[in-house]
Amino acid sequence: MAMDIYGKNATAEVGRYFRNTVWWWRPLASFLTAAYPELTAGCTHWQSNDGDGLDENGALALADALDRDLANGRVTAHADQYATEIAALPDSDCDLCQGTGLRTDGIGRSRGMDKPRDRDTGKGGCNGCQGTGRRRHWDKNYSFDVENVREFAAFLRHSGGFEIC
Ligand SMILES: [Zn+2]
Known part of the structure; x- marks a missing residue:
């Protein structure tokens, strides 16, 4: 916008x-x-x-x-x-995985995001935070x-x- x-x-x-x-x-x-x-x-x-x-x-x-x-x-x-x-704004917990890095809601489970991210393939892990559990502050x-x-x-x-x- x-x-x-x-x-x-x-x-x-x-x-x-x-x-x-x-x-x-x-x-x-x-x-x-x-x-x-x-x-x-x-x-x-x-x-x-x-x-x-x-x-x-x-x-x-x-x-x-x-x-x-x-x-x-x-x-x-x-x-x-x-x-x-x-x-100076702090990162926040990812709201899609509550900061765990693993997305366990329906979408997350159906797409394998509830498994830890594979370092070689890049697959798995929460898609909101690339499996880190942390998100950049919105105001950034x-x-x-x-x-x-x-x-x-x-x-x-x-x-x-x-x-x-
Ligand atoms: Zn996340």
Whole structure:
């Protein structure tokens, strides 16, 4: 799934369209609303594709703030902090096998996942965790980086206002 952001009255090609998967959009939108509560208040539904957005003045003001903070290191600091927090998230027990590495429900038994994984053939073991019993923390699917903010700022500046669809 992805979020499609459409410029309402683009003044350049870069302002016509911006796209992030949800894995990228969610952290970006969270950063924007937390760091710039006043500049982002004109849009209520940042995290869903309801066609909400900002008008041209709002988009320009947010672009100015982002360009300023891209230049002064604030965005980089957030990206570094984000990466540190994500890296520190613990793995969790696999919910398909309750952390045992062996999947004993009906599907698991019918497909031989209730037997330990064979190191040579790769067969057996829970398919949710490759038999390890552990799963990466869900939030590690989400990404945030400076370049994505830079691209969004360029889109904003030339969008003429935007809609999140
Ligand atoms: Zn498992």
